[in-house]
Amino acid sequence: MPSEARNLRRIRCLNMSSEGNVTMKTVTYLEAMREAMDEELARDETVFLLGEDIGPQGGVFGSTRGLLEKYGPRRVRQTPISECAIIGAACGASLVGTRPVAEIMYFDFVAIGMDQIFSQVGKLRYMSNGQMTLPLVIRTQCGGGRGKGPQHSSSTEAWFVHSPGIKVAMPSTPGDVKGLLKTAIRDDAPVLFIENSFLYNTKGEVSEEECLIPFGQADVKREGTDVTIVATSAMVQLALVAAESLKELDISAEVIDPRTLVPLDMDTILRSVAKTNRAVIVHEAFTRCGVGAEIAARLMEEAYDDLDAPVARVGGLEVPMPFAQSLEEQVMPSVTKIVKQARAVCYR
Amino acid sequence: MKTPMKFEMLQTMLIVRAFENRVKKLYMEGVIRGTVHLSTGMEGVSVGACMALRPDDYITSTHRGHGHCIAKGVALKPMLAEVLGRATGLCGGRGGTMHLFDVPRGVMGTIGVVGGGIPVATGIGVGIQQLGQSRVVLCFMGDGATNQGAFHEALNLGSTWKLPVLYLIENNLVGDTTPLKEVVNIEDLADRAGAYGIPGVVVDGNDVLAVHRAVEEAASRARGGEGPTLLECKTYRWEGHHLGDPCVYRTREEVDEWRRRCPIKRFAQALIDDQSLTSEALGALEKEAEARLDEAEEYALGSPEPSPDTVLEYV
Structure with missing residues (x-):
């Protein structure tokens, strides 16, 4: 993680906890999620978890490991x-006065409960x-790249961004997943909390002290001056790698993670584009009617005079996620695809 | 049951009937937008069931929910105002006839999606259990809802976790415009309870006292931590699925036969027969019900529509 971003995170936590120096520790994305649930279960007895296999096994990915033993059935x-x-x-x-945190094992399976969410x-x-x-959280995890095929790899966050009454979070780092999950559990509005199992074992810093991250606040993951790359979930990692490659081409890329899609922090994106005059939006979901289409439209409406090139999008191809690695790689966004689009909007 | 309670039940049934008739009149006059689903003829179920509950118990209801709401204590004026889409309505005009909510009275929503309320009610049961309360939630559903996947998922969860939920089917023999017997392979929907290891009870839905007894018993079981009961109350809706339904799926004779089994007449006659009610007293109750609807109509018609600039509130 670039040091500027790390410092920024420290400052934010300091601002929120208001006392002394905040010490950081390194944990995985999965551990950060578990810590968030553990802390909230301990803090508020109306919080409870429900979901498939979350008991003795601790969830198929291990996100609730140890919590049954600690808090009971x-x-x-x-x-x-x-x-x-x-x-x-x-x-x-x-x-009726409780704060449930439901786990849906794969994003694809949310479709089985669609009426309950949507209507x-x-x-x-x-x-x-x-x-x-409705102070509830629906946790699930999205994304391909793991060879799980067409019914276990979807990224359909746009369905919910396109539906009324639901907040949508899509964190990309351990620090963000912890701070946002704690905020989600305390929020009085329903939250769809979309994790990414591709990120579960990635490591990052979280505060030793309580750190809540507000919804609707994008994070600048890397500062730059020539092109703004807006990326979500696992695509943030790819965008950061792409930014390194672009540096070699003398293109300075700024990488922004909106972190929550509803509410969406357009201000941070607009400020960045006012500086870079160029934007590439990256998500794993279909390009067609993906969240990138909304962000691109907003940029056209609100930053038309700032733009020196059409906004570019890098998204998944419009097919179910195929199983074979060669096909899956073809469908997914990649560092190469991001670099290509960033160069194109810079006319380089 | 004591006589004053029976009087209250009869009075409530008459008010539900008067409400539905008044809604029909206003709909025909073009005052009500959209569509309405009346429960005329089904008052034995709504009143028998809700009056067996405590004030702090919850209900969830259906697109045909006027009777449930009134029987659970919802005031007529804001309720009719909501059906008319007025600012003074229960939900400020956001819900309308199919989406009525009165949380202080435990009305957790008439849910417009068939079967959609069953998982929600089950969740309310989870919440009650989680908080260690002695409340119950009664989940009204139509016969059609029992063919939704949500029915199975919810009843399986409710029975496994022994939740304080009463699943009550109002079997009025037709789902939308399709006779039930064409879409299920069993006679009694209550038989489905066996699949969940819970009691399934068939009740004459046009016998308000029988409904009351069955719900009281199921509620007592639920409060005792023994879990849900599936109640099937057989009844009949006199009107079509919605106002304007040509009712091609049934004969005039069938409707007439069920009209003869009117739950209100039947209950009133029983009270007259055991000399706790006179025809004059019945007439007075009917008049009073009409008078209360006159007041509600005047209130609703005199209320403004919601201000357009409030449209984004509470999203």
């Missing part, structure tokens, strides 16, 4: 394979004229 509720019931259960329980979770507060609050 009432607060770490292992469910049947019933995504509709899991999301409905979280929805209903959130209405219940997303609409109950509005339909009831604010009588209801």
Whole structure:
């Protein structure tokens, strides 16, 4: 991680915790998530977890390991394979004074509970004229690159960004996943929290002290002056590698991670583009109607005079994620594709 | 059951009937937008069930939910105002007839998606259990909802976790415009309870006292930590699926036959027969119900539409 970004994170945590020096420690993305849930379970007894295999096994990826032993089966509720019931259960329980954190094993499986998210979770507060609050989190994980094929690799965050009443978070680092998950659990609005199992074993710094990251605050992961690369989830890593390659071509790339897509911090992106005059948007989801299409449209509407080149997008090809490595690599965004688009918008 | 309670039940049934008739009139006059689904003829279920609950118990309901709300104690004026889309409505005009919410009275929503409320109610049961409360949640659903996947997922979870949920099917024999017997291979939907290891009870839905007894028993079981019950109340809707439904799926004779089994007439007659009610007293109750609807109509019609600049609130 570039030192500027690290310092920035320290300053933010200092601002929030208000006392003394913040010491940092290095943990994996997975450990950071587990710490966030552990701390929130300890802090607030109305918080509880539910999901498939989250008990003795600690989740198929290990994100809840040890929590059943620590908090017992009432607060770490292992469910049947019933995504509709899991999301409905979280929805209903959130209405009557508890804070459920539901786990859906793969993003693809969220589709089984789609009515519960789209028509219940997303609409109950509005339909009831604010009588209801839904402090719930639906955790899931997205993405390809792992050879899991067409039904276990999707990135469909745009569905939910396109739906009312749901906040959407998509963190890319251990520090962000911890700070954002804690914020999500305390938020009175429903949150779809999209992790990426490709990142689970990546390491990064988290604060030893409590550090909450507000929603709607993008993070500049690398500063630059020639082109703005907006990237989400695992694509942030690729964008940072691409930025290194671009440096060799004497192109200084700024990498921005929005971190939450609803709410979306356009101000940080606009400020960056006002400086660089060029933008490339990278996400693993389909290019067609992906979140990049929204950001590009906003840039056209709000930064038309700043742009020196059309906004470029790098996204997944519009096919189900294929299994074979050669095909999967063809579908996924890559460092090469990002570099190519960044050069194109710089006319280099 | 004591006589005052029976009187209250009869009075509530009459109010539900008067409400539905008033909504029909206003719809025909073009005052109500969209579509409405009336529960006329099904008052035995809504009133019998809700009046067996405590004030702090919860219900979830369906697109045909006016009766459930009234029986759970929702005030008529804001309720009719909501059906008319007015600012003074229960939900400030955001919900309308299919999406009524009154949290202080435990009405956690008439859910417009068939079967969509079953997982939500199950979740309310999880919340109650989590907080260690002695409340229950009663989940109304139509016969059609039992063919949704959500029904199976929710009942399996509810029974496995022994949640304080009462799953109550209002079997009015038709789902939308398709007769139930064409889309299920069993006679009694309550038989499905066996798949979840919970009691399944068939109830005459036009017998308000039978519904009341069955719900009381299921609620007591749920409060005791023994888990859900599946209640199937057989009844009939006098109106079509929605107002304007040509009802091609049934005969006039069938409707007439069920009208003869009117749950209100039947209950009133039983009270007259055991001399706790006179025809005059019944007439007075009917008049009173109409008068209360007159007041509600006047209130709703006199209320403004919501201000357009509030449209983004509470999203």
